[in-house]
Amino acid sequence: MILSVASGKGGTGKTLVATNLSLALSSKTRVQLLDCDVEEPNDNLFLRLPISYSQFVYIPIPSIDEAKCTYCGKCSEVCAYNAIAVLPQKVLVFPELCHGCGACSYLCPEEAIVEEGKPVGVVEKGKRDNLELVQGLLNVGETMAPPVIRAVKKYVDVGREVIIDVSPGTSCPVVEAIEGSDFCLLVTEPTPFGLNDLALAVEVVRKMDIPCGVVINRAGMEEGETERYCREQGLPILLRIPLDREIAALYSRGIPLVEGMLQWREVFYELFEKISAMVDGGRNSGDGIKEEHQE
Ligand code: SF4
Numbered sequence: 001m002i003l004s005v006a007s008g009k010g011g012t013g014k015t016l017v018a019t020n021l022s023l024a025l026s027s028k029t030r031v032q033l034l035d036c037d038v039e040e041p042n043d044n045l046f047l048r049l050p051i052s053y054s055q056f057v058y059i060p061i062p063s064i065d066e067a068k069c070t071y072c073g074k075c076s077e078v079c080a081y082n083a084i085a086v087l088p089q090k091v092l093v094f095p096e097l098c099h100g101c102g103a104c105s106y107l108c109p110e111e112a113i114v115e116e117g118k119p120v121g122v123v124e125k126g127k128r129d130n131l132e133l134v135q136g137l138l139n140v141g142e143t144m145a146p147p148v149i150r151a152v153k154k155y156v157d158v159g160r161e162v163i164i165d166v167s168p169g170t171s172c173p174v175v176e177a178i179e180g181s182d183f184c185l186l187v188t189e190p191t192p193f194g195l196n197d198l199a200l201a202v203e204v205v206r207k208m209d210i211p212c213g214v215v216i217n218r219a220g221m222e223e224g225e226t227e228r229y230c231r232e233q234g235l236p237i238l239l240r241i242p243l244d245r246e247i248a249a250l251y252s253r254g255i256p257l258v259e260g261m262l263q264w265r266e267v268f269y270e271l272f273e274k275i276s277a278m279v280d281g282g283r284n285s286g287d288g289i290k291e292e293h294q295e
């Protein structure tokens with residue numbers, strides 16, 4: 001199963017859920033955690049796996065052969081990102097805007113464009129026992145996260161249970177990371193901002209036709225707006241992590257919950273089993289996951 005862990009808003013506890021789920025599960029089976037939060041990959045702050053492999057990620061940037069160029073302007077017309085401008089006797093390329101889509105070189109009638117690799121980030125791998133980590137790191141100042149996320153996802157090992165830590169928000173990097181998942185776990189917090197961004201994330205995940213469920217972090221004792229929203233939307237609340245001083249203290253010291261409070265190991269494992277049953281149920285019915293799975 002490929003399970004992505006996302007959140008509409010940063011700071012809700014997505015890393016806490018992704019790392020603890022991976023650790024709890026790896027005590028029973030082979031697990032791969034893909035840290036696709038490439039602007040701020042911090043899963044390994046908690047896992048502390050030794051990194052044994054590293055590879056640069058490049059995107060192809062156009063380079064103009066002025067001897068062949070007729071300054072026809074075709075490349076500038078086809079570039080959707082305004083990364084190339086044609087002046088009467090000069091072609092200007094803006095590498096920081098280029099998405100490396102290759103349209104300009106493909107459509108240049110004079111074959112005057114060659115592509116040069118520009119490094120935008122790194123993919124790293126580490127492993128301990130049953131747990132493998134693949135993490136992407138976007139270069140500082142770079143904005144092109146999707147190519148790094150795609151590079152991380154190339155390492156998906158279908159022989160393992162795969163957990164993807166997605167960047168916060170609802171933009172392109174989130175869609176890139178979630179695509180292809182069997183299930184998406186949305187981590188939120190019971191605040192008005194958390195609820196607003198949860199609703200946006202639910203919209204995106206439903207448009208992608210990926211079944212989803214919710215984890216409420218820093219949950220209170222009573223039902224609040226977030227619970228009410230989930231109930232109205234037919235969204236299953238799969239786990240509530242309470243607002244608790246000991247949990248916060250462990251997190252701030254980089255200690256995984258499943259190691260600092262052992263009872264959480266079983267809780268996270270049960271969370272995975274619940275999702276697994278829902279995904280299998282959806283597959284068997286051939287109809288996706290039904291809303292009646294709500295707790
Ligand atoms: S499409 Fe090719 S020939 Fe035309 S301006 Fe661009 S680089 Fe030059």
Ligand code: SF4
Nearest residue numbers: 079098099101102104
């Ligand atoms: S590779 Fe794509 S994004 Fe980059 S300059 Fe060419 S058309 Fe524009």
